[in-house]
Ligand SMILES: Nc1ncnc2c1ncn2[C@@H]1O[C@H](COP(=O)(O)OP(=O)(O)O)[C@@H](O)[C@H]1O
């Protein structure tokens with residue numbers, strides 16, 4: 001393990017974000033929809049956490065609560081010991097699509113949150129992040145003339161430009177084609193390694209999660225509870241054809257009813273994890289190569 | 296021989312004018328002046344210096360009525376759209392006032408302002424205000440929540456939020472609204488001038504009829520009104536093509 005790897009080892013750094021008994025119910029009385037139930041999670045400073053779960057289980061809701069856009073109906077979100085009560089430029093949410101402002105150019109979008117800086121500082125900051133997301137030459141272009149992948153990079157750049165401690169990404173590459181998605185993953189990881197932010201990344205793509213994350217939080221279907229938290233202990237860069245990677249990914253697919261498997265209490269609908277891919281398409285080996293830690 | 300596409304409408308209009316003239320020449324009774332008579336009527340008006348004066352008078356009233364409606368209707372509409380309670384309170388009222396034709400206000404306009412420019416301006420204002428209000432309200436409600444959340448995320452103050460998110464987000468819809476209401480204003484000014492003033496293109500039309508059935512001048516007035524209406528619409532459209540204004544259709 002390189003020094004850089006040690007430096008961002010979650011165990012070695014301070015706690016950043018804490019979710020305690022977090023619950024969210026939409027609506028009232030007869031029409032109420034419980035979406036989040038008793039979510040408990042600790043995230044360390046500089047950690048890259050992926051959140052996976054079936055669509056409609058409450059992943060976006062969870063991010064919106066953590067970012068302060070929605071008030072939780074139970075429990076608390078604490079960041080650096082401070083309870084979150086509203087949105088804050090220290091933590092920026094990146095949306096799945098159409099998050100950039102179409103009335104501003106690339107430069108205007110990246111500089112959106114920088115009005116408090118002097119003109120010169122702003123210019124430098126914009127230039128830096130244009131570079132970081134590789135949009136050189138497009139500074140004066142409007143989003144309607146950018147591809148989907150470029151728009152998402154622009155959104156990430158706009159978020160990073162205000163120096164947030166935490167970046168929440170809500171399926172940011174979900175609407176992109178496969179090749180672009182793979183490239184974007186690499187770019188995001190490169191940026192994370194150079195910029196050192198805490199990242200919470202929602203995805204429904206297991207490969208994406210295994211390639212990027214320090215830990216993967218698995219949510220159940222609605223109402224979402226934390227089913228499992230998996231630590232991905234492969235050092236970066238992750239070679240997606242290495243035996244270790246395949247084994248881990250394989251285990252992920254195989255892992256479909258760990259609670260029943262471990263205490264043999266039999267499957268119950270409450271305990272069903274959200275992942276129902278069935279037996280591994282590769283080997284069907286039992287899970288063993290990831291460390292598993294319940295919240 | 297192939298004509299460039301942009302000249303085809305012109306050619307078509309020329310053909311229609313020729314057809315019109317031929318039909319008038321062959322018809323025994325006088326039911327409509329022909330295009331030649333109309334053209335000479337326009338020249339007549341130009342020579343007497345009336346045409347230019349009347350166009351300016353009409354545009355003056357439209358400018359005032361339309362600007363007042365926009366200046367009051369847009370901010371009020373944006374506010375009502377933003378604060379849902381305001382919208383709930385005012386919506387039924389607006390829906391009752393909106394279908395009342397501006398022409399129904401003529402007696403009241405004259406009662407309040409007498410015969411003169413103010414009455415005509417008031418009528419144009421009434422005709423433009425309610426559509427403008429509704430369009431602004433709808434525009435706010437249609438802002439994608441993603442822009443609002445993104446704006447809130449970056450820690451803007453309320454006034455920054457209005458100028459940097461709310462305003463640019465509603466601009467495309469407001470421009471369409473302005474174009475529609477300018478068209479309404481131009482419709483209303485003609486009607487208002489027929490009754491409450493003695494200048495302007497609307498007055499020209501009633502005056503030409505009353506002072507000796509000069510139907511050539513009546514149709515000349517109509518043609519001028521049509522052409523100016525077209526030019527106003529083209530001007531508003533060119534505003535919509537400004538890139539930082541017109542982002543909606545290319546983005547959605
Ligand atoms: N404002 C709301 N009112 C009521 N139900 C909602 C609201 N927003 C989301 N939901 C419901 O909450 C559930 C979780 O939504 P969401 O967090 O968007 O899921 P995900 O991002 O995991 O696909 C969905 O079933 C959705 O229908």
Ligand SMILES: [Mg+2]
Nearest residue numbers: 059060061170
């Ligand atoms: Mg979602």
